[in-house]
Every structure is written in structure tokens, then in C-alpha cells.
Amino acid sequence: YPLQTHASGVLREYGRSTGGREAECGPLVAVDHWNRCIAMHMFDGMVTVLPINQYYDPTQIDGAAGSGLKQGMAKRGHTSVTPPVLGEPFHVRIEERTLLSLCFLHAPMALLPQLALLHQDSRGMQHVISHSVDMRKKDLILYSNTSKTAGGVPSPSQRLKKSRVDGGSGFIIPVPPPPSTSAAAAAASASVSTSSSSATPKALSFSHMMGGVLILGQRQITYHNTAAGVTKVLPISPSLLLTCCLVEDENDSMGAIPGGGSNVRFLLGDETGRIHVVLLMSSSEGGGNAPTSLHLDTLGQASISSSLTYLPGGMIFVGSQFGDSQLLRILDEPIPIVGDAQTSEDQRLASGMEFGESTFLSVLDEYVNLGPIVDFDLVPTAHSPPSSASGGDSSSAIAADAAAAQGSALQHRQSQVVTASGSSTNGSIRLIRNGIGMNECASVDIPGIKNMWGLRRKWADKDDGYLVQSFVGETRILGVTEEEEEEDGENEEDEEDGGGTLEEVMIPGFDSSSSTLFVGNIAGGDLLVQITEREIRLVNCITLQCVSTWSPTDLDPDNSGAMITVASGNEFGQLVVALRGGMVLHFKVEDAIGLTFVEKSMMEREVSCIDLNPLRSGVTSDNTSSDAMDIDEPSKVRCAPVKSEVAAIGLWDDFTVRILSLHQSMPLKELLRVHLGSSDEDEE
Template sequence: MAYNYVVTAQKPTSVTHSLVGNFTHDNELNLIVAKCTRIEIHMLTPDGLQPMHDVPVYGRIAVMKLYRPAGEKRQLLYVATERLMFCVLAYDQTSGAIATRAMGDLSNTIGRPCEHGLIGEVDPECRLIGSQAYDGLFKVVPMDRAGQLREAFDVRLEELNVVDVKFMHGCATPTICVLYEDTKEARHVKTYEVDVKEKTLRDGPWSQSDVEGGSSLIIPVPAPLGGAIVVGESVIVYLNKDGGNGAGGAIATKSVNVMAHGVVDADGSRYLLSDSTGMLHLLVLVHDRRRVHALKLESLGQTSIASTLSYLDNGVVYVGSAYGDSQLVRLHAQPVRCAADQVPATPDGLTYVECLESFTNLGPIVDFAVVDLDRHGQGQVVTCSGVNKDGSLRVVRNGVGIHERAAIELPGVKGCWSLRRGDASTHPSDTHLVVSFAGETRILAIDDDDELAECEFRGFSANEQTLCVCNVDGGFVVQCVASGVRLVNAADGEPRATWSPPGGATVSVASANRTQALVATTGGSLYSLALGSAALIRETASASLDGKEIACLDCTPLSDPGDAAARLCAVGTWTAEVFLLTMPDLRLVTTSPLGGGGGGVIPRAVLLCSFEGTPHLLAGLGDGALHTFGVDPEAGTLRDGKSLSLGTQPITLRTFRSKGATHVFAGSDRPTVIYGNNGKLIYSNVNLREVLHACPFNCDAFPDSLALASESDLTIGGIDDIQKLHIRTVPLGEQPRRIAHQPETRTYAALTENFDENGYFVRLFDDVTFETLCKFRLEPDEQDSSVISCAFADDPRVYYVVGTGYSLPEEPEPTRGRILVFRAEDGKLQLVAEKEVKGAVYNLNAFNGKLLAGINSKVELFRGGDPVGADGAGGSTYELAKECSHHGHIVALYVAVRGEFIVVGDLMKSVSLLAYKPEESVIEERARDYNANWMTAVDILDDDTYLGAENNFNLFTLRRQSDAATDEERSRLEVVGEYHVGEFVNRFRRGSLVMRLPDQENADVPTLLFGTVSGVIGVLATLPREQFEFLSALQAALNKTVSGVGGLSHDAWRSFQNEHRHRAKDGARGFVDGDLIESFLDLRPEKAREVAAAVKLSVDELTRRVEDLQRLTH
């Protein structure tokens, strides 16, 4: 049985609802945003949006409304979920928390759910809340004058096919406006008054028959005008009882599919409309405050395709999107020049819309690839995201983000150090940057324009390569070069003292701190120097390590953040050893080999540092390996030696401070930040390709920055959170549908749809730069549906294989498709094989040197044939030959393979297990799940356990009963796990977002990643039974301690539910909710103690375990 842990690595990013109002304070304006299962609350400030709360909700948010009953200082938030639970939330200013005012259930035991989902509205006068969840029924929740909710009741609604319902403004009796479709598919508008006392509906003040057939939206108009706007595809009409036969004004539009709307003015004079192309329109009601005379519609400019619009203030609008990035835009009264990627609103290329800020949205993720480009054990995820023009590839990587603040082209850097002009103890900020090259040293400073410029520093040796620079106590600076050591005045650069190695030797490596320097010369001599006292350099000791050449050394004090003098120093030698000596007398304390003694790789950097107060010694080798040791500073001994590979090039090491803690920047071809957490060393990749040297550079212009040198340039960058997901966007301007990676050619192949060109394409990308290398257009009516990279048996070359289907209007499902085999060479796609098939190729898998395809209702196996051509050279083509197939599916949408096993996820018939018999060339069914699940993704956890996702946002696991007693039991897949993830999962992929370290607990735990429509990247880890049982107990303890927002139940939320089954009381089984587990880290101390006591652990130990699991998964 599989024991699974499900956790969110990336929270939902698709915006479904947004509101503006006074929720947290009566004088503060809030923007409230719903993202599927989370509510974000922001405050509007002069500097922009300030995040206040990010609240998880145990449900998918279907309705979100603000309202203010009489007597309330602030507005209340009404939230209803897709499972028909609702709550009323208020902001508690005393505690700064979200409080629950009321909760309830909108569901009925009978009734047919509406196809459009839940509609929920609050009466503008706060007299009742109305909802429609079932055809023919309208549920009413009355409110008294104080806003208290009373007992709900249902009223019968004659119209069965309701499109939209809204409450009208300015009515003495609560009045709803209903847009509906009759049996002849004509659409009409009717109003009803809600009689709360009689619990019934009465005919309202007006109605309108035969509105435009594409009408889909009602916008109620505030008093004093009242009435409603009905928005159709080609006509927008204003309706009111005083408008003459119901119509008060109408305007014809071009065919516009309105996706979202927002109110601009409190009196309802202006409205924003956004269409399916992302064009923003302004709808104006021309009126005299009593009567609407005309409607005007003006195009303003292009934004992301909106799912919600909220007018904030002063012409600023929040554009929430489920199809692309959400935006903060400003509306201009006069047109401005259009951005290059925008569609102009005027013929002369102008727009009224300016984008102020974008908010990243990964949704909808329809496919993704997990790629370990650096072969580091840590994957980066490349997603197919967005819709239509907002389509893009998103590169998601876990690690440290460096934000460039300044950069100059500066090739050949051999080292860099920050420097403070004057006394370092009284100057908190760095002023200069010392950059070393072969044969010279340059000094850079920040000029009046906050730019790096070269300057002079008198007293420094400029025509030698600097080996080390450091501020010294007393207002001095030490510079170590090949000829010796210089001490200069930090204020004016006046030379104060020099030291040269005896016998004309050359200094090869050096290190320094606030009072000491440690230098080594060619031949293996080591010298300890005292600095600064009476402006002198005093040699305190010398030593030789048996004549061994010294490769690197360090004398950083072993304290956090650092004393003035070191008591220990570390030395790495060309014999691949590290020595620990005392300072300042250079007495040998201990030694340790690095990777095999004299035959090992030479160390290039050693560093003494303390993480969380625990001393460590780090040694970076020339092959990218890093050795770490614990240090006992009293005994001078090394312990707990470990080794791991950070890259393939020599490592440099430098400490820096971030958020009050010591971190180490390990520079190489795969730069890494090292820090301590709960007694363990954590390694986070940096979002840069290469950093050879680094140093902290905390100047006034660029506070808390790092100077980072690569082979070609020097960058000043700010450091982001040490561990988080970083997202890079590759705009496509068309919608990506599938993606595959080919390591051998360092490329991606993505299948895209271009709505403007009305065509489907195969696009080849460079896997580093994401430059489009070439584009292959499919035939008319041919849609791409699958792509993989694979090799065929007895053929050393790799291919991209694309599956397609022809979508014809007269066919209910494709009857024809193609399998296309491409070879990627020199940035081009060469078509080498083409196979016509009878249906759409929904999926492809490499299968034991052959090709397995899901084609309509069949699973078919193909083998690569002999090359057609004289010599099988580049001009030859391949033949694909069908070997065998398996029938019996509705549509074989999803297929996963492992060994000889094939797992099929069907459109309607859940999951079936097939097996391939190579000796007989047949595929036969072994077992199936007889539940009716509409599948969205499948995968294989192990030989006997299979994972599925279905369209009601559930995950489930199935087990093959190979040891069952009867054939009937063996032919049935047993459901062993069920979990409501609350997300529409489109794809599972094997891989991890974090680096796995050899000494990490549960480092061998297998993980799957999944991507969803709302932009979630989730992680599913299969755990040992003992750990799963512990986490289940912790989950139960948290459930008793942590209350869900709005009083919603966690067990009910995570219980499996679809049209056929509902186990709200059972909760999940076979799964643990990692999001709930990680919420322990955010508990107040008293709550944390309560939970820890329930699982019989200390708070510290429980925190350590949860953080370890967090690092293991994301």
C-alpha cells in the first residue's frame, strides 16, 4: 500500500474573483483577491498594493462578495464554495485575524445542480443573500437589520436554464433580475420580487423578451438610475421599467466575448469590460440622473485576458487573470504610445492603458517537463502556461534569486573584495570594490549617478594581482599581493607599513581579518602576521607543512558574526589535504585528506565559518566537489566529514550576512548558497548560470547586495529569499499545449496553437536561452496533442515524436491522425517518419525501444522499421510498423508505463492495467478499476500501485491484487487511497524541485510533481509507513487545534467526492495533507506546544521534523 504526502510547492496563481472595499479598516481601501482555494487581502497605499493576509480556504471559492449591514463600521466578506458551504468573515482589528461571523450549508438533499455552477449575490440593501445551485430553485438567506443571518429557505424559480441572476438596486422589496434561456434557445430577462414573509417570488417591475441570443451577463445599475445592463456578444442593452417597452438604450458592438466587468463610478455611469482577446473597453451610460439616453463603448487598450476587473482609485485598475499574468494598470485620459507587445486601441498605434505592475500566473498549466539541466539532482520545471495571446513557457526553479542592480562588462576577474573608506567600525556601508585581474588591480566606487566607476586608491599596488583585501581595525586597509603585504590608511590611502616574504619569495595565497593576515609563499612556507597595532605589520610566526605546496588558506574567526582575531586557521595543500593550525602561533592541530590523499583533486578554497553558532570547515575542490566538517574550536578537531558535488568547475567560497545569519556563497559553474537550519547545512542553487567569484557589497546605493563576477562581467545584485521558487517567463504570443525535453540536443519541443494564424505548430527551443530555433506548421485542421523524446531499439539516435489528430466540424471525434517523427539537428526539425493512424494520438510513451500510443479508444504499439534509403544517412526516413494493440476503452486519454506494465486513464472508465507480452507480441488487460471516473492524469507509483487524478479535483491510488485468491479479485484494482486535492490536475511528472543530499533523512523518498489549471505545482511523496502514521497523528492533532477559515471542516474538504460518491465524514485515506502539516511552523507558541504534546514530542523536535520534510519536498 502506498502512503502518500501531498504538499503545495507553488500556491495557486490564477485569479478568479477580486473585490475592492473597506474590509480591514473603515478608512482604508482593500483589494481582496481569490485564487481558487486562497484569499489574499491587500491594502492600497501610495506606494502600491501592500500584502496583509494570505488565507487558505477549505474549499474552492465559487462566490465572494463584500457588503456592509447597518451598524457595521467595516464591510463583511461573504464566501461560498463549490461544495455549497458558505461563511461570513470579518476582520478583527484587535488580533489582526480573520474572524467568522456566520457559516452554513447551501446544499439540498434533492435537486439537479446547475450546469453553470453556483450563483451567489447579496442584496444591495443587505436584506438577504440569494443563491442558485439547483435548477428551478433559488435559496434565500434573510438578514435582519443588524446583519444577522436567519433561517434559509428555497423559492421556486420557473426558469430552469438560468444564465445569470443579480439583485437590483433601489427597490423597496428585494428584487432579482434573471437572464434565462428557454427551450427554443432564445434568451429573456425577467425580474422577481422576493417576499421573505411569504417565502415566495412575485413578478417584478419589468421584463424583456428576446434579448440578444449570446447574452450572458447582467450588470445591475446603482440608484438613482436603477435597472440593468445586459451584455451580449454583439449587443449591449440597458433595461429598466421606465425605458419604454423595457429598453432604455442599446448599442451594437463588434462580436465581443465579455470575460469580466468592473464598476468605475459609484453612480453606475461607467463600466469596464474586458473581452476574450484582452481588449479593455469603457462602457458609458449617457444620462441625466433620472433616465439613460444612450450607451457608448470605447476601446481603451489591451491587458491580460481578464477574469475579473476591480477599479481601485485615481484611474488604477486591477486586472485579475486566470489566463495570463494579473496586472495593475493605469487608465489615461489622453492616449499614450503603445508598448511593443500590446495591441493599440487607436489606428495611430496609441493606447489609454499603461501597465504599472504584473503578477505572475502559472495557470493554466496544461503540461510541463521536469529537467535537471545541471545533473544536480534538482529539477527545474518548464510549464506550458496561459491561454491564447497570453500563452508562455514558464521556467520554475527552486533556489536563491539574485536581482541585478548594476552590471559592467569586465572579463578576466580573479577575485573581488568590498572595502570601506575610513574607519570600518564607524562606517556601516561599503564604499569601494576591489577587483583583481592577472597582473593588475582596479578600484571601483559608486559615483553620484549610482553607477560603478573606476577610481584611484593611493597606497594600493595597482600593477599586481591582489590576493586579498580587508579592512583592519584602527582605520586601515590591508592588501596582499605577490610581492608582499601592504597596510594603508583607509581614509586617504597613505601607505603605513609593508611586509615582504624573506628570501625574495613570492606570496601565492593570502587571507586576512580585522587584526591578522595569513600568507603562504611558493615552496610551502606559511606566515602569520599581526596587523594594525601602531600602524605596523608584525610577523608573529612561520611554519612549513613538510614542504607541501599550499593551494588555499583562510583565517576567518570562528564566531558568528565574527571576532577581531582568529584562534584557528585552515590550509589546503596540493596533496589534497586540509590542515588546521592555531593562530597566531601556527601550531599544527589536525589534518584530514580530501578525496583520497595525495591522489585527490587539489582544493581551491577553504573557509572557516559558523552556522547557527556551530563552527564548520568547508573545502572547495577543483572538480566542483565540496567537503564539509564540523569543528571543535577548543580541541581543534574535525568531525562529521561529508562530501557532495556542487558543480564541475573549481569552487570559491565567501561568507555574507543575510537576515542576521551567516551564509556562504560557493562560486562555480553551478553557484550555490550554503546556510544552516536546525543544525543542518542547506544548499540552495542560485538563479545564475555561472559565478566564479563573489563578495558582499553593502553600499548606500545598493544595500544588502553581492558583487558577482563571471568570465565576462561583474554584477551587483540583491539577494532574494534564500529558498523559494523563481519563475522566468518565455512569452510565446500563442498557446502552448505540450512540451518535451531532449538532453542530447539541448532542446525543447513545444506544441503550440496560434489563434491569429488559425494553426498548430511544433516549435523547437534552445534549452538554455529559450530562443525559438525553428517552427513546423501542421496541416489545416490538424491539431497537435502529444510529444515525447525517445529512441528506438538498435538506433543510437534520439527523436522527437509528435502525435496529432484532424478535428473536422462534421466529426464528433477525430477519425484520422498522424504520428510524426522528427530529428533535431543544427537547430532544425527534420521530418524522418510519418504514420497515418485512425484517430487522434492523445498520448505517446517510449516503451522498451518501441513507441506506445493512445489513439482514440485503442492503445497501439509501434516499432521503428529499417531506414528507407540507400545508406540510412541523413536523408533517409524511418518506417513505423504497428506491432499490436489493445481495445476496450472509451478514449485512452492518458497512459503511463513501467517495465512491461501499461496503465491507461480513460475518459470515463477510470483506470485499467495492461501488460505487454513480447514473446507473443500482445497487450492484454490484467485488471481495472470499475468505478466511473473521468480521468485527467495517471502515473505509476510502483509495480503494484497506481495514481490517478479525475475531473472532480480528486486524487486516488489503486493497488493490483496480484496475491488475491480468485481471478475476479485479481482482475479488480483495489482503491487504497482517496484525497480531494481541490485542483484540476493535468499532468504528473517524476522529479524534484530541491537538491537531494546524501546525508538527508529520507533522501531516497520518491516524489512526483503535478501541475494544475489554477497554476499550482504540487508534490506527492511516497513515505515509509512509520513516517506516514506519525504524520497522520500530527494531522489529527492539528485538526483539533487549527480551525479552518469560516469554520469549514478539513476532513470534509479532503474527502473524496464526485457525482457518484461522497464521503464527507470519512476524510482522506492513504494521503496526508502536507499544507496542513506545514501550517504547524506558523502556529503561535501556545498552540505549537499543544500540538507537540499531542504527538509526544518537544516543539523543537517537531519543528525540526516538519522543516526536514519541507526541505525534502520543496
């Protein structure tokens, strides 16, 4: 989906104007659950608040705004119908100096945004405290200010505060109230908003509607709710928890428990890559507005998480800066740990929270991440430059040295990069080279296969109809069989999108008892060509019968052991085959004559490969280039075949490519010889 930026800016100038020092723990950000403001801590002793415009409508930002937006803006004296999503930021002083984490509490909308802070004092003690954000006055109502108990500020007994929490606490997480109290909070907020504007709001009592916080420490997990007067502590083995996310799933039946209570669950990721789930269980006894117990279970091992996101359907996205990001599925039953996919038993025992030899996590997909790259090196490829021959005159030695130097330079340009990527348990060695990546969509296990070709039933067909497979001593053909339509009322578009199945078929004109070296369509005469070790066969596309053949014995009847070793062709009807011993033969297929021998040439060594692909594109029937591609309406007219003017041939034990002419005036004449591993090209 496309992303659209609705607001952006730089707060560097605001920091310079305040003269503050950048926070040692880095920038901290929190968003109010009612989308009223954003709080940021970037400078010691200061919090920056960005108000969010409640009348901002992203769907009408490019056009005329609705009447509701106009009325709301008119009440506030605004004349623009497209106000910015964020208001002017303002800075407020706080008493706490070293902030470790901040978040907005789950509270009714009738209350001002409640900002909770986890801070550390000069003696190293850590505490949790909350303040109210008054955006109308652009001020922060501190916890210590007990005189302001009206205008959406909780009473002093309901304000969150917890002193001397676990010394290794890293961050705090807001915990929503149970669903029943959330509905009551929404109703109370609505009643407050519809009350008379002339009446002065009194101190509000929402003790049963206020959410608490979950304090994640290295030795314990603490839940605290001052309004409900509840504090629960869950001791854990020493572990540094890095990430957390709330589990929200409308189709999840695990949230409700017998007795009218409810569960609140969070996913946690620690420094070793383990994924845990913490359950805050509550019951209907005592109002059911606070958890009665905490439970922690380990699901399994994953990449070290930098972010966690729970997706509906029991899936988790693990975003990692230290390894590959992963898409996981939570299983109902544990499965055994296979291979090195999980950490070793010694690592699990050393880090605590042992979960045995099984896991509740299954990896659905992985997203490669090379960073952080700790170290890297360039490794040359296996190709080495040609060595100079001993003896000879000085000029040949100088030329050989120059060729070796050029080959060495080319070798370094083709080097691969070996990186030491990741960190901790996600460390790995990665090999990077230039190339094209392939994504496997489907696979079929066919042992013994040597080569494959796609064939169209007719040359003008749009899609292939046969899949020819070459094995040792035999050839098999799979044909696409269209599925029969069960209903007669389907439109043409549905028929085009309908798929088919592959099943083994027979083409009578093909030799199925021999290995196939080349198969292709030929435009002239609408023919199929099959080249085996023993012969060349032309097959009619309509009758599927063989109409013409050629074998090496036709060239020399006395040489009964002659065999075709390499073959290639193109749709224009040009064929080039190589016989055992290095003999190269050129054929062409003509409409009226059929298969015609053109010329032969003898190579110094055995031929290893042949290619006849033309060097230019074809043209369609209306003389327009086939390179012009129309995605919306693809052309169904196949391009006319193009004649190849040259053939590329490679030889065994010879690091060269020979370019031979296919022109009628000088067939199979060597035009160019390219030495692989060097930049020297000798024209002849």
C-alpha cells in the same frame, strides 16, 4: 492588512435537504447594494438567500456591544449582544430553470431587494426578469405575481423585464442611477422609514430612481431599464466578455459632462485579454434618469482577466487565472506598442475591435502565476557525473561505476522543471529551479566593474561607509557622505533615519592603479586590508595611510614576475593568497607586529577560489550569542571576530574542493577533499 473571518459555513447539507440538482452553469452569487442579503444559485430551480444582520458591528464583536445594538436586538427579541453577521439561510423556488447570471438592482432602500436574473428557456432564448426578495416572510415575490403591490414592491410597470436578448449573452451588470436621482432615492428612503408604522405602505413609484441593467452579449451590449422605458443597443464585433467592474473615483472629473448630465463607466475584459471601457452617457433632458447613448473604446491589451478591479488614481488590477496578474495604469495619451508586450496585429484583426498600434495601458507591476500548468517536464542540470577512466583493475572500475551512479542520482535530484503554463494568448514556457529570488530595488549602470566590497570606516561601526569597486587595472572608491542638517531642532531619531549620498573619495593608503582581489575590515588594530595582484596593503582606519605591505618579491626576490591571482580574508586577521603556479600562502595580522607570514603550500593546479569564512557565529561583548536577534531594539555592539580553523580552496580543471587546516600546529595541511558531482569524500 490582516484578514478576519466573520462568518463561514458549508451549504452542502442544505442542498441535500432540498434534493436539487447542481446548476449546470456553476454557482452564482450576488450581494444586495444596501447589504441586506446575499443571493446564491447553486441548484436548478432554486435560489438560496442569506440575510445580513443590519445590527452587526464588527468593531464590537470582541467586546461589549453599544447601546444602539442592544436596543435594536431587544426590539427583535434577541438576547445575545454579539449576533452573527449572517442569518439563517432560506430557499425559494423560481420558475426559471437555466440561470446564466444574477444581480441585485440599484433601487431605493424603501423597496425590497430586487433580484434580476438572466435565464435561458428550452428553445435557447435568453430573457431578463426581476423578482422581489421578502426576507421577513422568507419568500420571493415573483414578477408574475401582480397581486402583491404593497410593502416595498415596485408596481408592475416598474419591474424589470426584457425578453429575447442577444443569444450569446453571458451575464448582466446592475447600472446605478445618475447621482442626482441617487440622492433623491436616499431622501425618499429616509422619509419612508420615518413614516408612521401603523400606516400600510402603498405601491411605491420610484421610476426615476430605479437603476437598469447592462446585458453583455457576444455581438451586442444592451442597456435596459423598464421603469424608465429605455433600451439602448450597441453592436460590437464578436467577442466573449468575461469580466466587468464599475469605475468609481471621487477625484475623477470625467463623470460630469456639460449640460447637467453624467456618465457611468464600466471596464470590460474579453477572452483575448483586451480591456475596454463602455460609457453610458445621459443628459439633463428628459429627467436625466437613463442613458441616452452607449460608447465602447478599447484601452489596450493585458492578461486574460478573471477579475477586474478599478483603483483610484486611474489604475486597474487585473487578476488572471490564465497568466500573470497585472497592475495597470490608464494613460491620458496613447503610447506605441513595444515588442511582444501586446498581441500581434494579425491577432487583433482576427478578433475584431482593432485599436491600432498604440495602447492606453501601462504595466506597473506583474504578479507571477504558473497556473494553469498544461504540461511539464524535468530537465537535468548541465553538471554531469565524472566519467570512469579507461584501464586499471576491476576494483577501481567498480568504484568508478558506483561513483557515476551516485552522481547521476544527485544530478536528477537537481533537475529543473520546465512547464507549459497559461492558456490562449497568455501561454508561456516557464523554467523553475530551486533557489532564492531577488527583487531589484535600485540599479546604477557602471560598465567594466569586476567586483565590489563594502567597508566600514571603523571596525565597530554599524553601517558601511565605503563601496570599493574593482575594475580592469584600477580601483575606485565611493564614500557615503552624510547630508548637512538644515534645521537644528531635529531629534536623534530623525538624524538616524536621514540618508546620505555616494560620491567618489580617495583612501591614500589604497593602490588605486591596480585591480583589487580582496578588501575587508580587520578588528585587530582597527585596520583596512587591500590585496591586489602585486601586494598586500594594511591601512590605518584613522589616518587612512598604509602601515604595512607585502609583495611576492619578498618571498623570492629573483622571481619578479610573481603575481597574486586569488585572495581571501576575514575580520579576525587571517589572510590566504594564491600565487601564479599554485602556491598558497597563509598570513595573519597581529596588533603589535602587523602582517606576519605563517606557512605556504604548493597545489597541483592553479587555484581558482579561496574562502575563509568561519564555520561558527561570533559572540558579543557580554558573551551572548549573536544569533539571538531583537527586532525592536537592535544591538549596536558588534560581535567579536571569530577565528577560522579551515580554508576552502578550489582548483582549476579539478572538480574538487580542498579543506586546508589553519591551525597553528598543522597550517595548510589538507584535511578533506570533496569531489563535486558525487558523494565520495576522501579523508587524508
